[in-house]
Amino acid sequence: MTTALHETAVLETSGLTVAYPGHRAVLRDVDLEVAPGERVLLLGPSGSGKSTLLRVLAGVVPQLVDADVAGRVLVGGRDTTATSPADLARDVGTLGQDPADQLCLPTVADEVAFPLENRAWPVAAIDAAVDRALARVGAAHLRHRRTADLSGGEGQRVALAATLVADPRLLLLDEPTALLDPAAARAVGRLLHVDGAAQVLVEHRLDEVVDLPPRTLVLGADGRLVVDGPTREVLHDEAAHLATLGVRLPGASLEPPPARAVPAGAPALSARGLAVRRGGREVLRGVDLDVRPGRVTAVVGLNGSGKSTLLLALAGLLPHAGTVTGGSVGVVFQRPEQQFLTRRVHDEVAWGPRRAGRRAGRRGVRRPGPGRRGAGGAGAGVRDPDAVAADALAAVHLAHLADRDPFRLSGGQQRRLSVAAAAVCGHDVLLADEPTFGQDARTGGATAALLRSLADEGRGLVVVTHDLALVAAVADEVVVLRDGRVLAHAPTHALLGPDADPRVMVAAGLVEGTRLRAAGHRVPA
Amino acid sequence: MSARRGLTLADLVLLAVLAVVFGFLYWALVQAWGALQLAMGPFGDLAQHVLAGGWMIAAPLATYIVRKPFVGIVVEIVAAFVEVAFLASPVGPMLLLVGFVQGAGAELPFALTRYRRYGWGVFVASGVSAGLASVALGAVRFGWLQQDWFAWRLGLTVVSSVLLCGLLARVLGDALARTGVLDNTALGRARRVGAAAAERPHDEVPVA
Amino acid sequence: MSGAPRFGRALEHDSVLHRRNPTVKLVVLLVVSTVLLVPVDVATPLLVGLLLVPAGAAAGRLPVRTLTRAALAFAPFALSILAVNAVTRDGPVVARVAGMEVTGTGLTVGTSLALRTLVVGLLAFVLTATTDGPRLMTSLHQHARLPAHVTYAVLAGYRVLEGLPEAWTTIRRAQAVRDPGRRRGAPLPRDPASLARAAFALLVGALRQGERLATSLQLRGLGSGPRTVHRPVPLGPADAVLAASALGTCALVVLVTWRLGWLLTWGTLAG
């Protein structure tokens, strides 16, 4: 039954088909073999089943998450649909994208020791192993910290240490750098290459992970494996095919938009000497910023540099020193789930316009309210909220989900819903925190287009992001924050183009190979 | 099926999370409650019965979701433990006993149906029995029987328990199930079976 | 000082009480508060409080101010118990307040129950101020044979709890700014519907995080067989001394008030 080849494979699937209950199959007929020590990159558009495949390999699907699984899956010679995930964990280490979901214990030392305790290691050996694992990921200094106090990048390193500490033969890595700034992503990305361990890596940020696995698999939108080959060849020869699938490619068109003239007239929002204290520390100081109608300002900077804090302060949601003056402000928050108000996708988008309509009805006014400017502000009060919502949903590719519960959408879909819901409220200024997080090239493009169209309608936009494709696509100007101060503020092409100041680039978290390329300067994959 | 195999780790974490979230919300409520209670003088003590049911909602909700024996008791004890060890409740470890009694009270009607029936009636019964258990324990701790207002205490608590503990648990459980977070629980599975029986799913039937 | 509450964390200094076994401390407190269920006279809870609270505060090196602040937090509850008992119990009427009869029995029982609340509350505060919640869990796992599944489920719950205050404010803010008519800097809405929506979103997020944490625990090998404990919580003779002296004090007080005829119970009160 098993050939010699099968015995040597650390991972093997044949005819693997997976369907979540009540839905059509997300993976179909996947045949895959990975040799011991072999590293594999797994690509595919959002929703193609990449995470599902990793969850099947870890035994999570179908044992902890209900699904119908057909076909054969062997990891280390064991059937993952019948071996408990805890037992499989002796061979398999798993790392996901959000440290908040993976750090289970109160302190870093406990967290990293936990896998060893569960393998009944002798107590005397555990301490040394914990030290080694933390040192390996550059986190030795975090040993005595509480997991709740770690930043995103620190948390991701600790989670990685806990994954590596027991020397797994197979690593399953699901977007392990998703929440990190480019510099931290690059640092963590470099650590992912572990000698001797086979790995399957799902990663969208091909620019930052320098040391890509030599072999690449691509899942199509229907959940079939469509490409399997050497990474270098796949990324070059299949580039057009991958682009039609919606997969993000390294070094893809990062071309700054044509410079627009700064419109005359008063800024829509104006901050002077903005300073914020959080947790007894000054995390934002001396920030001056003008948000002009019709322009998109991108805010970039390392994790913890104060980007989200700046948005909250601009929106008047945090006590701050300094002044902010201007019109009404809408906000798209970093975590979409936290802003949902209703139990239906359509109602979620219609909520703002309905409320505006009711308010206008009460006041008996048809004209734009005080502080409203331009056609956009007036429009919201006039058009039928349901029509507004339907249009907005179509613009972000969500029309087919109008009747779903918002909480039941995928992460990427929730992100787009939250952007659409904030976009239709008719605010003078929209502040968006990482609006394209979790999107593939196609849906990311749709979100960017929506944001750009808002600006073109005459609103001011501030967009916080780690996503350079977005900066290149929509931003007129860029603010680089470091340690709560504005390090630089200039038009996009001037700041991030090929002649940029390296000091600013590093502060923005951008490194060689990720800066904007003037046309013609392509870095080979 | 695994239904008879006792509580899994996923069940236990779910119970702990319910305990923690309700514990946190109560904690936030109590921060505002003290001053109000003082302002009401003697009636402050009586007013607690208006909210009495709300303190017990975790038990019927957890039973509705997990559908295994002892879930209601376990979740209330964990909630009490969380309040004692993490939220510094002034009631002290006595809360563990309170949790046990209230959880047992709320769970009893479900146990009588052998964890098979989850109609509105069972939730009303759960509220009534939780309320009675809670008053009985209070009578022992604070000597309510020898006080004038016993009928008021009993009446308010039972009404509050039916509304805020029994019926609200069912409403909340259904709302949570609609969001998909309970898909991998007994409640989520039961709803899928129900939906499949009612109509064919819109999507293509799963391949398998 | 200000900022998010630090749930389940001991005060940061070190003390004799900080170093005692958490399970022992919990059991002692459980026994003391159970014993205090019996008396309804003033002397017994007062004496227990006068002996144990200062002793606990000294052993835990708790500042008087901190202790006072804790007592003030429990005071409304205690006072309202006193008030309601004063006017709702049969017995000789000693005064009339706002049309209600205050009885001697009511005053005695009310004061006793209020004192009990304060004493138990303060002792519970001494426990939490000197005990790390997660260490208590580990200790229960080790010394009270609490199963690993239960222990780590509660610890996962603790991780969720630590994130709740921040999640709550973020949700409130995120929902508030969805209102197109909201002015910059306006206070967050406090109507019941807004609060209920925020609570629901909080619950959904916590349940989802919990499900993922449960998965993570298993992917780290929890439940794959026998396990070791890397940082054991010590249990030693000093813990026995603590238990013996606290419980001994409590027993002695009850014995003394009983012999002096001061001790009242629900039984003697009715009879």
Ligand SMILES: Nc1ncnc2c1ncn2[C@@H]1O[C@H](COP(=O)(O)OP(=O)(O)OP(=O)(O)O)[C@@H](O)[C@H]1O
């Ligand atoms: N528990 C579940 N129940 C039902 N459907 C699910 C569940 N988990 C995922 N899905 C659906 O299965 C499909 C594949 O999801 P999966 O998370 O594997 O995609 P992915 O390729 O990892 O996408 P992304 O790049 O956005 O992370 C999606 O359409 C998703 O909505």
Ligand SMILES: Nc1ncnc2c1ncn2[C@@H]1O[C@H](COP(=O)(O)OP(=O)(O)OP(=O)(O)O)[C@@H](O)[C@H]1O
């Ligand atoms: N609620 C809070 N209490 C105390 N400190 C906080 C709080 N929120 C954020 N901080 C701190 O303020 C600083 C700025 O945080 P902020 O969230 O603005 O960073 P960011 O630039 O948005 O980071 P990221 O890219 O990770 O989202 C960080 O050092 C963070 O630790």
Ligand SMILES: [Mg+2]
């Ligand atoms: Mg995924």
Ligand SMILES: [Mg+2]
């Ligand atoms: Mg941020």
